[in-house]
Amino acid sequence: MEEEIPRVYFSEDTSLRIEVINFAQLLNKLDQSKNHDPFAVHKIEFYLILIITKNSYTHFVDFRSYELTPGSALFIAKNQVHHFTKGLVKADGFCILFSSLFVDNYHFLSDNLKLNRLFNYHIETPIIDQKQMEPDSFIEIANQLYDEYTFRNNFAKAEMLSILLQVLLLKAERAKEFQSISGVKTHWLVTFGTFKNMLEKEYANTRNSRDYASRLFISYKFLNDIVKDLTGKTVKAFIDEFVTIEIKRYLVSTSLSVKEISYKTGFEEPANMVKFFKKNTRTTPLKFRQQQ
Numbered sequence: 001m002e003e004e005i006p007r008v009y010f011s012e013d014t015s016l017r018i019e020v021i022n023f024a025q026l027l028n029k030l031d032q033s034k035n036h037d038p039f040a041v042h043k044i045e046f047y048l049i050l051i052i053t054k055n056s057y058t059h060f061v062d063f064r065s066y067e068l069t070p071g072s073a074l075f076i077a078k079n080q081v082h083h084f085t086k087g088l089v090k091a092d093g094f095c096i097l098f099s100s101l102f103v104d105n106y107h108f109l110s111d112n113l114k115l116n117r118l119f120n121y122h123i124e125t126p127i128i129d130q131k132q133m134e135p136d137s138f139i140e141i142a143n144q145l146y147d148e149y150t151f152r153n154n155f156a157k158a159e160m161l162s163i164l165l166q167v168l169l170l171k172a173e174r175a176k177e178f179q180s181i182s183g184v185k186t187h188w189l190v191t192f193g194t195f196k197n198m199l200e201k202e203y204a205n206t207r208n209s210r211d212y213a214s215r216l217f218i219s220y221k222f223l224n225d226i227v228k229d230l231t232g233k234t235v236k237a238f239i240d241e242f243v244t245i246e247i248k249r250y251l252v253s254t255s256l257s258v259k260e261i262s263y264k265t266g267f268e269e270p271a272n273m274v275k276f277f278k279k280n281t282r283t284t285p286l287k288f289r290q291q292q
Contacts, residue, residue: 006036007043007045008042016149016161017102018149018161018162020146020161022146023092041082042082042083046099047098047119048097049076050074050093051139053093057088059085062245062249070130071137074127075118076126078119094142102162122231122242148161148164198216199239203239203242212235220235223235240276243265247261247277250265251289258273258285
């Protein structure tokens with residue numbers, strides 16, 4: 001087992017900062033992986049979309065399994081922990097990977113999108129099934145993305161890919177409109193996203209919800225209202241859940257001791273981390289590791 005959770009970065013082999021491959025190519029790429037085991041837990045530093053065109057496939061993201069059937073799409077966010085499964089060989093589909101730099105370079109997302117919903121696994125389910133698409137489908141646009149990516153003429157390729165990706169994301173956003181929380185203000189989603197990004201970087205330094213409100217230049221009450229409206233949890237409960245998931249990630253995917261994990265997740269004393277973990281999971285860190 002690794003000493004740390006393996007981090008996988010977007011390949012710099014392509015200047016496009018986006019890659020579109022079919023499952024046969026994906027399997028070949030996974031088999032040739034040298035820095036990490038793609039069939040074991042690892043963290044990605046880019047965005048990933050899986051779209052199934054034939055048969056079914058089960059993928060694991062943050063200790064949960066998601067079954068994908070034809071027409072389904074799974075949206076995996078930057079910094080999430082996931083792993084592939086061997087069942088990939090029995091399915092057909094497409095894998096779309098793109099870096100945050102691709103989004104930054106091609107400012108194609110409208111103010112109503114900005115990836116605040118599609119890749120926000122704290123408030124949205126990461127999967128969209130074909131039945132939620134009604135008569136629409138991801139498959140056609142995924143085929144177009146693949147055809148453009150493999151097209152020999154490179155003129156305006158990045159621009160074409162950005163437009164096609166925007167269409168795919170907008171199709172997904174439209175499908176989510178029926179399952180998402182209604183009446184949410186766009187700027188609340190933006191503030192929540194900023195808070196979540198800040199928490200990812202600073203949770204080991206502070207779990208104090210008022211610290212985050214202060215850094216966001218808003219009141220604690222306003223931050224609490226936003227988080228509670230979007231997740232159903234208070235800011236404190238949300239932070240506790242976030243830290244609990246981080247501890248679980250270390251327990252399952254590394255060989256670090258409980259003491260080492262305690263320090264990495266911001267606890268000065270291992271006993272405090274054990275008490276915190278038991279309170280939030282009703283089991284001890286060691287028992288959780290053994291069960292996994």
